Amino acid sequence: MALDLTPLLGPRRDDTISTMVRGLVGSEILRIAGEIREVVAQGKQVCNLTVGDFSPKEFPIPPGLSEGIATALKAGETxxxxxxxxxxxxxxxxxxxxxxxxxxxxxxxVLIAGGARPVIYAIFRAVVDPGDMVVYPVPSWNNNHYTHMVGARHVPVVTDPEHGFMPTVEQLAPHLKEARLLCLCSPLNPTGTMISPEALRDISQRVVEENRQREAQGRKPLIVMYDQIYWTLTFGQTKHVTPLELVPELAPYTVFVDGISKAFAATGVRVGWALGPPSIISRMKDVLGHVGAWAPKAEQVAVARFLDDVPATSGFLEVMRRRVDERLVALHQGFTAMQEAGLPVRSIAPQGAIYLSARFDLIGKAGLKTNDDIRKLLLDKAGFALVPFQAFGLKEDTGWFRLSVGAVSLEEIRAALPKVEAVLRESAGK
Structure with missing residues (x-):
């Protein structure tokens, strides 16, 4: 007979956990995703634009990659x-x-890890000491949580839609003198926008100048984490740029974050990588070696073969970009038509990643006071699920939301838009 430990475990006790964990905020995105699962389980039809993931039904991984994983497993790469x-x-x-x-x-x-998340954690652990300053724009994905975990000082830089929610050198410059780590991401999660070459060049040159001064003073350099996990997914005339092609002198201070999860719709395959100065990469390897956050060996072997198959990778990405773009465009065109009809909504034309930024200007209307009020209204009355920018470090209730298209069909989007329009008309009194 098994020993039932339930009576001995008792209620949750905060005195058994660390101060860091006690102050760690759980993922708002995952909380909302759990809520959506409950709603769907109750039988309600939902256009789920919440998670930055892919439905295997809508976006299966490349056949060559799945076959390569199976072959590697059969070959004993375990x-x-x-x-x-x-x-x-x-x-x-x-x-x-x-x-x-x-x-x-x-x-x-180059360092391989079990997805991009361990890479980001390793960068923070390898270069940031408790009390160091970490500068990151908001909205952005999880920089606030990683900063908390390493005990660093937060310097969130609030961006604006006029610049595509991308930081400018003027916004960052006042903080760079003291910063140890600068976090940049393009294409950006959550906004689906991309930094311009001009803005990135200005920022990169400023970091190089700052580090030249620090070297003369015998101070630690400012490191740039450049998260480009979505760089293969760009649309229209927008071109992805890296800081190093613009300012090569930044190379000793830049660590790239990348992987297959978004490019090849392979979020569950868990293969990511970092590229950067060997002095930093070697210490990141040591961090991950103790954590054990390696990518599974069979998956690594398969990804190696797939990346070298240029026709297969290029062909897959061409189709992938088209299918993501058509979903983003359908949303953007739908919102634009509503805006032109006088309804309180706008969106930024898609540039990259799998996200669209949309603003529902409903604060103060129909008793709506917060972004979460708007989110719940759209979910309850239109079956339209999305994530407020508060989940990405932005504190103000501005009406801005992230819409993620990897887990929905084009038909679901088209069916949902009239329901959203009806809610907006009712809430705005149109």
């Missing part, structure tokens, strides 16, 4: 991988970057 990644994958990533981005790195500059 033991521990090297702590910095399988050699063939590290080499394939280097070839991929040289071929697609024009950036040539040495082998010591």
């Amino acid at each position: 033991n521990y991988p090297p702590s910095d990644g399988v050699l063939s994958l590290r080499q394939a990533v280097l070839r991929f970057y040289e071929r697609a981005l024009g950036l040539k790195y040495p082998l010591e500059s």
